[in-house]
Structures are given as C-alpha cells and as structure tokens.
Amino acid sequence: MLKVDHLSYSYKKIQALRDVSFELQPGEIMAIIGANGAGKSTLMKCIAGVLRPSNGHVALNGEVLPPRAHEVVKRRMVLVPEGRWIFPGLTIEENLEIGAYTVSSSAEGKERAFSMFPKLKERRRQRAGTLSGGEQQMLAIARGLMANPEIIMLDEPSLGLAPLIVNDIIRIIQEINRKGVSVLLVEQNAKKALAIADRACVLEQGRIVKRGSGKELAADESIIQSYLGGK
Ligand SMILES: Nc1ncnc2c1ncn2[C@@H]1O[C@H](COP(=O)(O)OP(=O)(O)OP(=O)(O)O)[C@@H](O)[C@H]1O
Numbered sequence: 357m358l359k360v361d362h363l364s365y366s367y368k369k370i371q372a373l374r375d376v377s378f379e380l381q382p383g384e385i386m387a388i389i390g391a392n393g394a395g396k397s398t399l400m401k402c403i404a405g406v407l408r409p410s411n412g413h414v415a416l417n418g419e420v421l422p423p424r425a426h427e428v429v430k431r432r433m434v435l436v437p438e439g440r441w442i443f444p445g446l447t448i449e450e451n452l453e454i455g456a457y458t459v460s461s462s463a464e465g466k467e468r469a470f471s472m473f474p475k476l477k478e479r480r481r482q483r484a485g486t487l488s489g490g491e492q493q494m495l496a497i498a499r500g501l502m503a504n505p506e507i508i509m510l511d512e513p514s515l516g517l518a519p520l521i522v523n524d525i526i527r528i529i530q531e532i533n534r535k536g537v538s539v540l541l542v543e544q545n546a547k548k549a550l551a552i553a554d555r556a557c558v559l560e561q562g563r564i565v566k567r568g569s570g571k572e573l574a575a576d577e578s579i580i581q582s583y584l585g586g587k
C-alpha cells in the first residue's frame with residue numbers, strides 16, 4: 357500500500373538518499389537498519405513530507421503523495437521523529453493534544469493513547485519534562501497514535517534507553533501492529549528490530565544494499581558482522 361519509488365535526496369553537497377525503492381504492505385512491520393549517517397532519518401522525513409525528495413516519489417494506495425507533512429498526516433501516516441520532540445514545559449495531556457490537530461476528536465485519540473499507556477493517563481496533568489527517557493518515548497508514540505494512523509513511522513525509538521525499557525518499547529510496537537497499524541521502523545538496534553520485522557532493508561550511504569525477511573537478515577553473516585556486533 358505504501359510505495360517508495362526511486363527516492364533520492366541531497367542536502368546541498370551531500371547525497372543522502374540514492375534511488376531508494378520499497379513497498380510496505382498492510383499490516384506489516386518493516387525495519388530499516390543502517391549505520392549512523394546512512395540516510396535513515398532523511399528517508400523517514402522524505403516519506404513523511406518533511407523533506408521534498410530531489411527525485412522519485414512516495415505513493416499511498418496508488419496515489420502519489422504531495423511532499424507536505426500535513427498532507428501525509430491527513431492520509432493517516434504519522435512520523436514519530438528521532439529525538440522525540442516532546443515539549444517538556446507542557447503537560448502530558450497538552451503534548452498529546454498537539455498530535456490531534458488533524459483529527460476531529462481529540463478525546464477519542466486520547467482514549468486510544470491512554471488505553472495503551474495507562475501510566476501516561478495517571479500522570480496526564482504533570483509536565484512532560486518530569487517523565488523518564490523511556491516514558492518520553494512512549495509519550496512521543498502516544499502522540500503519534502492521536503492521529504489514528506494506518507502507518508506509523510518510528511525513527512530510532514530505542515535511542516539512549518536502557519535494555520529493559522527497549523524491550524517495553526519493542527512490545528508496544530508489536531501491540532500497535534497487532535491492532536492493525538503498519539509499521540516502518542528505523543533502528544540502530546538491529547537485533548531487536550530484525551526480531552520483530554516481517555521484512556527489512558539495509559541502508560548504506562543512502563542506498564538499499566540488502567533486503568529480506570527479518571529472519572533472513574538476522575542470520576546473514578555480513579549483517580551479523582556489521583550490525584549485530586559479530587558473533
Ligand atoms: N540538515 C542537513 N544538512 C546537511 N547534511 C545533512 C543534514 N541532515 C543530514 N545530513 C547528512 O545526510 C546524511 C544522512 O543523514 P541522516 O540523518 O539521514 O542519517 P541517519 O541514518 O538517520 O543517521 P543516524 O543513525 O545518526 O540518525 C549524513 O551524511 C548527514 O551528515
């Protein structure tokens with residue numbers, strides 16, 4: 357349903373994406389793994405309409421998407437960006453409301469978000485800056501769910517979190533997926549990402565150099581050496 361077609365992107369002198377193509381099928385978890393600087397965030401931003409691709413396009417159910425963030429969110433595709441971007445001085449509830457700007461019912465969105473994150477509900481009137489790193493990541497994901505997405509794109513949700521919290525985040529991603537949301541997951545934590553991915557792509561210097569099922573890539577000798585810390 358989501359088709360990324362011959363996408364390229366350049367920041368002035370740096371070509372960050374080179375002819376990237378793949379499809380995300382309904383109900384699927386697709387992982388994009390790659391080293392620092394491989395172009396993962398640039399790819400997410402191009403798909404989310406935050407950056408306008410230099411070449412190629414993104415299509416949803418056959419319709420080419422205008423490269424504008426609000427047009428993409430309107431079609432129920434949501435990016436949870438790297439670095440979370442929560443507002444520490446606003447309450448948890450206010451942070452969630454920001455995610456509801458495209459939907460008619462903020463109350464319904466909050467109900468959906470709080471049902472998945474009961475801890476956030478208990479603390480909804482506290483400032484988001486009082487949350488731990490893992491809780492802030494959950495808030496960022498919860499805010500993404502406010503728009504009732506069909507596709508959620510997560511850019512390095514485990515970044516900087518302790519292993520146990522990473523496991524919680526991974527479980528939450530699976531739970532979101534089980535509720536019918538397709539997931540595009542960018543991760544430096546390749547092992548965890550490949551363990552839950554139906555399919556995955558490896559991005560190197562802006563190019564997809566390998567693709568396969570999560571299982572296949574997790575067992576691939578060169579991937580193990582480069583991304584899974586050897587074995
Ligand atoms: N705003 C920018 N201006 C110039 N170059 C940029 C900009 N943002 C990213 N780049 C460059 O584009 C390339 C891809 O960056 P990108 O952030 O997409 O990588 P990434 O795979 O997300 O890396 P990381 O794992 O560190 O998040 C890198 O060489 C980076 O230095």
Ligand SMILES: [Mg+2]
Pocket residue numbers: 396397398438511512
């Ligand atoms: Mg990045």
